[in-house]
Amino acid sequence: MLIEPSAIYEQSVDKQRIAIFGKSQDRIFEIVSSILNYNNKIFDYVADHQSKFSHAPLLIWKAGEANAQTLNFQHHILVLSAMSPAHLEEIHWMEKLADITPKSGIIFYDDNDAQAKRIGSKERTDVTSIPYEIFKHELKNNQTFLISSTSEKFSVNFSSSEDLKSANAARELLKRIGISSSQFYRSISAI
Secondary structure: OOOOHHHHHHHOOOOEEEEEEOOOHHHHHHHHHHHHHHOOOOOEEEEOOEEEOOOOOEEEEEOOOOOHHHHHHOOOEEEEOOOOOOOHHHHHHHHHHHHOOOOOOEEEEEOOOHHHHHHHOOOOOOOEEEEEOOOOEEEEOOEEEEEOOOOOEEEEOOOOHHHHHHHHHHHHHHHHOOOOHHHHHHHHOOO
């Protein structure tokens, strides 16, 4: 049974609420939740037909499609991955969601997707917009290595451009919710 956004909000009113939208929401959610679990960080979630509510200070919602009801979730952080240009109504609601991001909220957006970039980069009072793109990486002997800002290399078990973009979105988000760079790279190599 799907939980309505207003019901999710009511069960998480005292939590930091993160909403993930777009074509890569499944992969972003998977990476974020795996890294949080790996680092023993407690969090609640709503994803597809599964949910967990506890005393955790954080709730992550893999939101599905944007519509009028999604406005009731009242997110603090919004992650916009690539969008289908054919879904004009959904794009309209994504823009409405971005516009109601509260002061000191954050919007992460796929800098390589025209719609996500248009919505995410729009100037909003006291809202931080953070673009992401494909993770800096190299392929060597059929193995993918993520390259950190200090030029360290970390082996990962994926190589598609969607996975590399999703990993970068996850990294940017996790930085803002208490996962250090060393925790991120140690974790991403293990999942």
